[in-house]
Amino acid sequence: MKKVAVIGGGPAGMQAALSLVQMGLAPVIVECSSALGGKLKDWHQLFPSMTPAHEVLDELTGQIADAGVEVMLHTEVEGVTGQGVTLAGGRKLEADAVVVASGFDIFDARLKEEYGYHIYDNVFTTVDVERMLNKGAVALHDGSAPRRIAFVHCVGSRDEKVNQKHCSKVCCITGVKQAMEMRTLFPEAEIFNFYMDIRMFGPGYEEMYQSAQQDYGINFIRGRVSEASPTIDGRLQIKAEDTLVGRPMKMTVDMLVLLVGMKAGGSNAKFSAALPGGGITLSSSGFVAPVDLFAGNVSSGLEGVFYAGTVSAPKTIGESIDEGAMAALRVAEYLKGRK
Amino acid sequence: MEMTFYSGFVIPFIVGTSVLFAVILYKYVRWMARLPRRDKLLVWRRMFSVATLKGLWECFTECLLHRRIWRVNPLLGYMHTAFALGWFLLIVVGWVETVAYLGWRFVPLQGHIFFDYFTQGMDHGPRWGIDFELIMDILLLYVLSGLALAVFKRFRSRSLGMKRTTRLTLGDRTAMGALWFVFPMRLLAESFPSQLPLWWGYSIALGVFFVAMPFSRYMHIFTEIPLIFLRRWGIRSEAGREKSFDHFQLEACSRCGVCIDPCQLQRDAGFWNVQSAYFIRDRRYNNLTRYVADNCLLCGRCQRSCPVGLELDTLRLGSRWTLSGAPSNGRFNYARGVDLSSGAAGSGDRRVGYFAGCMTLLSPRILRAMERIFDAAGEPVWWADRDGGVCCGRPLKLSGDLDAARDMMRMNTELFRNHCITMLVTSCPICLRVFREDYRLDTGVDGPKIEVLHHSEYFARLIAEGRLTLKEVGSQLFTYHDPCELGRGCGIYDAPREIIAAVGSLVEPTETRSKALCCGSSLANTAINDIAQVRMAQTVGRDFEATGAATLVTACPLCKKALARGTSLPVQDLAEIIEHHLA
Numbered sequence: 001m002k003k004v005a006v007i008g009g010g011p012a013g014m015q016a017a018l019s020l021v022q023m024g025l026a027p028v029i030v031e032c033s034s035a036l037g038g039k040l041k042d043w044h045q046l047f048p049s050m051t052p053a054h055e056v057l058d059e060l061t062g063q064i065a066d067a068g069v070e071v072m073l074h075t076e077v078e079g080v081t082g083q084g085v086t087l088a089g090g091r092k093l094e095a096d097a098v099v100v101a102s103g104f105d106i107f108d109a110r111l112k113e114e115y116g117y118h119i120y121d122n123v124f125t126t127v128d129v130e131r132m133l134n135k136g137a138v139a140l141h142d143g144s145a146p147r148r149i150a151f152v153h154c155v156g157s158r159d160e161k162v163n164q165k166h167c168s169k170v171c172c173i174t175g176v177k178q179a180m181e182m183r184t185l186f187p188e189a190e191i192f193n194f195y196m197d198i199r200m201f202g203p204g205y206e207e208m209y210q211s212a213q214q215d216y217g218i219n220f221i222r223g224r225v226s227e228a229s230p231t232i233d234g235r236l237q238i239k240a241e242d243t244l245v246g247r248p249m250k251m252t253v254d255m256l257v258l259l260v261g262m263k264a265g266g267s268n269a270k271f272s273a274a275l276p277g278g279g280i281t282l283s284s285s286g287f288v289a290p291v292d293l294f295a296g297n298v299s300s301g302l303e304g305v306f307y308a309g310t311v312s313a314p315k316t317i318g319e320s321i322d323e324g325a326m327a328a329l330r331v332a333e334y335l336k337g338r339k
Numbered sequence: 340m341e342m343t344f345y346s347g348f349v350i351p352f353i354v355g356t357s358v359l360f361a362v363i364l365y366k367y368v369r370w371m372a373r374l375p376r377r378d379k380l381l382v383w384r385r386m387f388s389v390a391t392l393k394g395l396w397e398c399f400t401e402c403l404l405h406r407r408i409w410r411v412n413p414l415l416g417y418m419h420t421a422f423a424l425g426w427f428l429l430i431v432v433g434w435v436e437t438v439a440y441l442g443w444r445f446v447p448l449q450g451h452i453f454f455d456y457f458t459q460g461m462d463h464g465p466r467w468g469i470d471f472e473l474i475m476d477i478l479l480l481y482v483l484s485g486l487a488l489a490v491f492k493r494f495r496s497r498s499l500g501m502k503r504t505t506r507l508t509l510g511d512r513t514a515m516g517a518l519w520f521v522f523p524m525r526l527l528a529e530s531f532p533s534q535l536p537l538w539w540g541y542s543i544a545l546g547v548f549f550v551a552m553p554f555s556r557y558m559h560i561f562t563e564i565p566l567i568f569l570r571r572w573g574i575r576s577e578a579g580r581e582k583s584f585d586h587f588q589l590e591a592c593s594r595c596g597v598c599i600d601p602c603q604l605q606r607d608a609g610f611w612n613v614q615s616a617y618f619i620r621d622r623r624y625n626n627l628t629r630y631v632a633d634n635c636l637l638c639g640r641c642q643r644s645c646p647v648g649l650e651l652d653t654l655r656l657g658s659r660w661t662l663s664g665a666p667s668n669g670r671f672n673y674a675r676g677v678d679l680s681s682g683a684a685g686s687g688d689r690r691v692g693y694f695a696g697c698m699t700l701l702s703p704r705i706l707r708a709m710e711r712i713f714d715a716a717g718e719p720v721w722w723a724d725r726d727g728g729v730c731c732g733r734p735l736k737l738s739g740d741l742d743a744a745r746d747m748m749r750m751n752t753e754l755f756r757n758h759c760i761t762m763l764v765t766s767c768p769i770c771l772r773v774f775r776e777d778y779r780l781d782t783g784v785d786g787p788k789i790e791v792l793h794h795s796e797y798f799a800r801l802i803a804e805g806r807l808t809l810k811e812v813g814s815q816l817f818t819y820h821d822p823c824e825l826g827r828g829c830g831i832y833d834a835p836r837e838i839i840a841a842v843g844s845l846v847e848p849t850e851t852r853s854k855a856l857c858c859g860s861s862l863a864n865t866a867i868n869d870i871a872q873v874r875m876a877q878t879v880g881r882d883f884e885a886t887g888a889a890t891l892v893t894a895c896p897l898c899k900k901a902l903a904r905g906t907s908l909p910v911q912d913l914a915e916i917i918e919h920h921l922a
Contacts, residue, residue: 111903113701113702113703113900114701114702119703119704120703160868162904163873165869228703229700229703229706284870
């Protein structure tokens with residue numbers, strides 16, 4: 001049976017492995033962390049249906065276990081070729097094809113120092129909020145309930161100043177989702193979203209955005225927040241511009257949530273550099289560049305190497321799963337041709 | 340012996356010389372006439388002062404010896420000296436030679452230049468015990484050795500210490516081509532004085548060179564002289580407008596290209612047509628674009644290396660002002676809605692005022708460190724930014740919007756005066772520079788004196804006065820980045836180093852102090868994008884990483900942000916370093 005190395009055990013990697021099994025191939029998932037699931041492990045509920053994240057996770061990991069897919073945990077990958085992957089320490093894992101599904105990194109909000117992440121107590125990222133939601137412990141640093149919450153969109157997305165030109169795609173809807181979750185937790189709080197554009201591209205997203213405004217009383221202000229500073233009573237003062245009114249504004253809030261963007265995976269550059277002179281090429285944003293964005297959207301251009309999920313661009317979980325299946329199909333076609 | 344000093348071949352020379360002097364005279368008279376009244380008064384007042392003597396000396400050391408170019412590279416210096424001093428001595432000794440052989444009598448210009456032709460058959464043996472023939476031959480050889488280097492430089496500039504040399508205009512090529520022929524033709528003609536075609540060749544080469552010269556980069560040969568005197572008499576270019584004096588600077592530029600190598604936009608970001616030599620060229624020939632004017636970090640590295648001492652940054656600011664169109668007041672009313680009366684008047688009475696500036700406000704770690712340091716020193720501070728302080732105005736000035744900048748300056752000045760502070764501390768070198776250069780707070784002209792200090796100077800003072808005690812936390816290795824506005828801009832190099840020395844040890848990168856590299860994200864450049872900025876930051880970052888230091892320290896919030904994008908080293912402001920070491 002032909003062997004396929006799948007780098008990364010997130011939604012895309014797991015689905016790729018499952019589909020490969022269906023096609024009679026033998027996938028091996030190489031995962032650097034201690035468990036399968038990728039970043040899905042940290043999420044609480046998924047937009048737009050508010051499906052609990054663990055339902056999706058359990059479904060995928062359950063199927064992986066049932067199918068008896070070989071999984072190597074705690075294993076870093078250093079390099080990729082069409083004949084297999086090089087693992088940390090120089091060990092080689094031979095394979096007939098490789099699916100790179102190594103995902104993305106979360107933008108480090110400390111780089112936007114002006115928002116005070118890790119400087120002021122009550123500045124959080126969307127990832128922190130998901131974790132707090134999972135623990136059932138959403139509160140300010142001192143344990144009290146926030147009276148006014150502001151979400152800042154595009155932190156580390158569409159921002160040249162931090163080398164993140166691209167749109168991370170899922171943050172707008174995440175901001176809407178978390179604002180609604182906050183409303184449920186804190187019915188009395190005032191909740192604001194500061195945005196540049198609201199990009200509601202998926203099914204049910206626009207409806208959710210409407211509902212957030214009409215049913216949940218979330219305020220949306222078009223304008224970027226320029227800075228946050230502490231007030232004497234320990235709250236946060238943010239400065240922004242309301243670009244619809246055309247006026248600068250100041251607002252004092254208790255909690256500031258930064259909608260951190262998707263950054264190209266740190267391993268992309270490593271994979272690309274390990275194959276000088278072609279193979280894995282990167283786009284200007286640092287994500288891997290597939291052959292094209294249509295029929296070749298999971299092909300690397302390098303024989304036997306395929307992509308799936310957010311390794312090539314920001315994507316939703318559903319899209320990542322789709323690509324996992326697509327990559328498996330392309331691998332099967334490729335191996336059939338080679339016999 | 341009756342001598343007419345005429346032959347057909349002298350015509351090209353005579354025509355060339357006449358055109359040259361007519362054009363130069365026209366230009367200089369026009370520029371001088373258009374100097375503003377204030378500048379003219381300066382000329383009259385200082386013309387008969389020691390400044391003129393100093394100017395004479397500078398003409399000798401710079402126009403003839405080219406001392407500053409020697410410092411760039413000895414071979415490059417030799418080349419320039421050979422041309423300038425060699426040619427000058429050929430003219431002077433040639434004149435003495437004429438007197439020696441023909442006695443005191445009128446000899447027209449061509450008689451001096453083509454002396455060997457007109458004195459064929461005359462005994463050229465030594466006169467007054469001096470072998471003029473030999474001296475003139477040696478001088479000619481000297482010039483020819485410079486020429487050989489010049490030709491060599493065109494093809495291999497690197498061996499003369501320049502990675503890149505300037506690209507030439509048509510006028511430059513014509514003049515340079517003619518110049519390359521002048522001295523070899525002279526050598527040939529004087530070797531075979533009876534060969535008329537050789538004299539024709541020599542005369543034509545001279546004529547073409549002289550006609551092309553005022554329209555080429557060789558205009559610098561003469562123009563550096565009035566420039567030196569005008570500068571000695573106190574005349575300067577201005578950031579807020581283009582001036583008649585600018586012409587002297589523009590045409591004194593020889594486009595030698597010494598400014599190209601230090602330019603990081605060229606080295607790291609791949610911009611080849613925006614360096615000062617090209618900016619000056621474009622402005623001189625009236626085809627300056629907004630793009631070229633704006634594509635400059637104003638880091639001052641080229642100005643520091645310019646052998647002619649041109650005010651490159653000021654000239655560029657003047658052009659930005661012109662190209663930005665009509666005064667923009669009202670286009671953006673930045674001051675709208677700012678309430679200067681917030682905070683009780685006099686609340687900063689006899690206190691230190693602290694002006695964070697926008698970049699520090701965007702770097703809250705620095706702000707928090709400042710707060711803790713003021714506390715530790717027991718300094719009661721008046722916070723300008725909390726009581727209505729507006730932008731310092733420097734970003735507007737750098738973009739050529741001087742009117743709006745003046746609005747900001749007026750508002751801040753009024754604020755400082757209302758609150759009666761006696762000292763103004765800022766952690767931003769960009770603000771510091773405009774406070775020192777434009778606000779005139781410490782002159783006492785329009786109110787009591789307010790001393791302006793950068794936070795590094797203020798800290799150094801606190802430490803010296805014993806108001807701030809620092810403890811050593813292990814033996815830490817720091818490296819330090821000189822911000823352009825602080826170092827080359829305000830001349831502050833030592834205070835930050837003293838502070839670092841007080842808490843750890845310092846390792847310097849290869850290019851430091853007045854040669855320090857720019858972080859790449861200067862506010863002054865509005866033409867480049869983020870990718871170019873990061874590329875520059877990465878090059879600078881590698882330099883710092885090579886020092887082996889554990890922490891990169893800088894003293895500018897903008898540099899801090901910029902460098903953090905280009906290096907894996909932790910980047911901290913001086914204030915943060917001090918905060919960590921507060922006893």
